Amino acid sequence: MSGLDQGKMQLSGRGVVCVRGGREVFSGLDFDAVAGEAVAVVGRNGSGKTSLLRLIAGLLIPAGGTIALAGGDAELTLPEQCHYLGHRDALKPALSVAENLSFWADFLGGQRSDAAKSLAIVGLDHATHLPAAFLSAGQRRRLSLARLLTVRRPVWLLDEPTTALDVAGQGMFEGLMREHLARGGLIIAATHAPLGIDSRELRIGGAA
Numbered sequence: 003m004s005g006l007d008q009g010k011m012q013l014s015g016r017g018v019v020c021v022r023g024g025r026e027v028f029s030g031l032d033f034d035a036v037a038g039e040a041v042a043v044v045g046r047n048g049s050g051k052t053s054l055l056r057l058i059a060g061l062l063i064p065a066g067g068t069i070a071l072a073g074g075d076a077e078l079t080l081p082e083q084c085h086y087l088g089h090r091d092a093l094k095p096a097l098s099v100a101e102n103l104s105f106w107a108d109f110l111g112g113q114r115s116d117a118a119k120s121l122a123i124v125g126l127d128h129a130t131h132l133p134a135a136f137l138s139a140g141q142r143r144r145l146s147l148a149r150l151l152t153v154r155r156p157v158w159l160l161d162e163p164t165t166a167l168d169v170a171g172q173g174m175f176e177g178l179m180r181e182h183l184a185r186g187g188l189i190i191a192a193t194h195a196p197l198g199i200d201s202r203e204l205r206i207g208g209a210a
């Protein structure tokens with residue numbers, strides 16, 4: 003597989019302030035992640051892990067501070083270079099597995115890889131015509147992971163990514179993460195469970 007050509011890519015936050023519902027969730031947050039690195043965001047329930055991912059993805063606006071990607075594609079915004087996988091799988095129940103993936107590829111835009119190959123890698127090649135409504139929780143998560151492979155983006159923002167995955171699925175996903183890092187991508191994952199790959203810890207909200 004070819005690299006992502008973002009050799010010196012670095013994602014940085016400086017003095018980031020997060021306010022939700024009029025309440026300050028965290029403030030003065032500094033963080034860095036460089037190409038080839040995984041950062042595990044940890045902290046107690048409600049400390050702001052999901053909020054941080056949404057700030058980086060551009061789905062929330064910081065109340066203060068800055069978040070920037072250096073060394074990426076200068077023609078694209080940071081959100082355009084991110085994959086955001088929330089803890090709820092964003093699937094349309096009436097559409098088939100293949101149609102859901104096609105929807106996401108159209109929505110995300112950019113160059114797309116072979117969707118059938120992505121579905122085979124995540125172990126869903128036997129279910130391509132099944133409506134998403136019929137998928138198990140682990141299969142839904144696998145379909146969400148197929149998005150990461152079908153549309154290549156350098157920054158993966160993952161919220162509790164291994165939820166519902168069986169042992170084999172976790173192993174498969176660890177392999178995908180390692181491959182992404184080896185290609186020069188970076189990963190920020192909010193997690194209560196071990197990520198399963200080498201990662202640096204970013205703790206928010208003080209000790210649990």
Ligand SMILES: Nc1ncnc2c1ncn2[C@@H]1O[C@H](COP(=O)(O)OP(=O)(O)OP(=O)(O)O)[C@@H](O)[C@H]1O
Nearest residue numbers: 022023027045046047048049050051052053054192
């Ligand atoms: N839409 C919203 N409006 C107001 N407050 C919100 C909203 N979404 C989240 N919050 C609050 O923001 C804070 C941080 O929530 P967030 O989901 O980022 O925490 P988290 O660290 O991911 O938690 P968990 O470990 O439980 O998943 C919480 O106090 C939560 O109640």
